[in-house]
Amino acid sequence: MIETPGILVTILSFVLVIGPLVFVHEMGHYVAGRIFGVKADAFSIGFGREIAGFTDRRGTRWKFGWLPLGGYVKFAGDMNPASQPSADWLALPADERQQTFQAKTVWQRAIIVAAGPFVNFVVAILILAGFAMAYGDIRMPPVVGGTAPGSPAAQIGLQPGDRVTALGGRGIETFDDMMRYVRIHAGETIRVDAVRGTQAFTRDAVVATDVQRDRFGNEYRVGRLGIIGGKPIVVPVSLWEAPGVAVRRTGQIVSMMVETLGQVITGRRSVKELGGPLSIAKVSGEQMALGLDAYVFLIALVSINLGFINLLPVPMLDGGHLFFYAIEAVRRRPVEPQVQEWAFRGGLAAILALMLLVTFNDLGNFGLWKNLAGLIG
Structure with a gap:
């Protein structure tokens, strides 16, 4: 509904x-x-x-x-x-x-x-x-806990225990880094660098496109590899550590904005996805x-x-x-x-x-x- x-x-x-x-x-x-x-x-x-x-x-x-x-x-x-x-x-x-x-x-x-x-x-x-x-600060290493059947991750042979080190040539440090990268590269072919034990290997994967719909009827086109993560670790954050965590998260958000804008400019992402004041108003009401x-x-x-x-x-x-x-x-x-x-x-x-x-x-x-x-x- x-x-x-x-x-x-x-x-x-x-x-x-x-x-x-x-x-x-x-x-x-x-x-x-x-x-x-x-x-x-x-x-x-x-x-x-x-x-x-x-x-x-x-x-x-x-x-x-x-x-x-x-x-x-x-x-x-x-x-x-x-x-x-x-x-x-x-x-x-x-x-x-x-x-x-x-x-x-x-x-x-x-x-x-x-x-x-x-x-x-x-x-x-x-x-x-x-x-x-x-x-707290949710931290999860970029280690494969499992793969969804038929997903791009399963098709390129990723196995539980594999550690993803880079996507599209960009270094990956956490599972969240992996999710952020994949979400904005739907339909693209990307290089997946990983390590199994002590053996490094590389695969090319086509990021699946997942159309999601929220309870307000909004549809979102997001990328998906089908990698299932392990159990997240929530680390308490003190008053002195909080600014550093916040700056890091702000930097990650800005990085996604820069990349998304680049995709629009180069034609890899449709200009139809750009929203204005009316969209902000709509989302504001929904988030409230x-x-x-x-x-x-x-x-x-x-x-x-x-x-x-x-x-x-x-x-x-x-x-x-x-x-x-x-x-x-x-x-x-x-x-x-x-x-x-x-x-x-x-x-x-x-x-x-x-x-x-x-x-x-x-x-x-x-x-x-x-x-x-x-x-x-």
């Missing part, structure tokens, strides 16, 4: 995920700017027309926009998308100009921009550290229905996603700004304003196109296009 959370639960859970994460992201920019003496004109959660807000004693307008899909900090003197000095900026009094973003050195600007994604990763690490302390643990873990995943996506070297994103600052640091002078202007226009066009694509995918996942096709037919 398919279960679906109500629309109100979905909307509430989405706002409770996105709102705080956007707030801490922008707060990272804001605090870093304050440290370097940059005045903030506005701090907004959401885009578009202001629906509520106030102005503090420093002159910063704190407000909520009607479209809760992001936010921004507008620093003093930030008069164009590329944050380049302009005639208006040069006309400012010297004391006011010193408090603007453009007046800061390239490394200070880079820290201010990088602070947003950095805080997102910190939030995720704190959450994952809490999970590690609460539930599953319980607090699942919901908080989703917050950590979304926070990592926000940090990762914002660091991509795409103009209009934080990573695009950092890319230009890196060029400026090497050249010892900024990239020409007109070049940055066109780059940011292109970046905006690319982001808008991506938003249209993922929204189209989201509506398709909700069954809209299938229902319309049925009505037309």
Whole structure:
């Protein structure tokens, strides 16, 4: 039986995920700017027309926009998308100009921009550290406990006791490493390196595709080798060990994101699998229905996603700004304003196109296009 959370639960859970994460992201920019003496004109959660807000004693307008899909900090003197000095900026009094973003050195600007994604990763690490302390660190060696009949593992002759050392040329240290790799390589032929006793051997296996369906009716296409693991070992994690475990898990999640993005770019994974805000809202409601643990873990995943996506070297994103600052640091002078202007226009066009694509995918996942096709037919 398919279960679906109500629309109100979905909307509430989405706002409770996105709102705080956007707030801490922008707060990272804001605090870093304050440290370097940059005045903030506005701090907004959401885009578009202001629906509520106030102005503090420093002159910063704190407000909520009607479209809760992001936010921004507008620093003093930030008069164009590329944050380049302009005639208006040069006309400012010297004391006011010193408090603007453009007046800061390239490394200070880079820290201010990088602070947003950095805080997102910190939030995720704190959450994952809490999970590690609460539930321990599950460790299972990559040793074959058995193979499912007819599975790829059985077909290539893996036997109980074999230790998998690498998949696709990538070293494997734990059973979880093996599962993470296999899940995102459905249908691909991979090299399996293993050791039996003291004898190393190599086999080529075609990863099976397993279509799974959860209780909400969502279908997932995941890879499967059919290796059955042994008994997991749960190791207690102390307060001092928790950050290290959390950082390692965050790194593993980011690694999967990088590889999955590479698969989409190279065509090995369909762009139809990309989701947007509507998918996040849907999953938020579902995870809230599953319980607090699942919901908080989703917050950590979304926070990592926000940090990762914002660091991509795409103009209009934080990573695009950092890319230009890196060029400026090497050249010892900024990239020409007109070049940055066109780059940011292109970046905006690319982001808008991506938003249209993922929204189209989201509506398709909700069954809209299938229902319309049925009505037309």
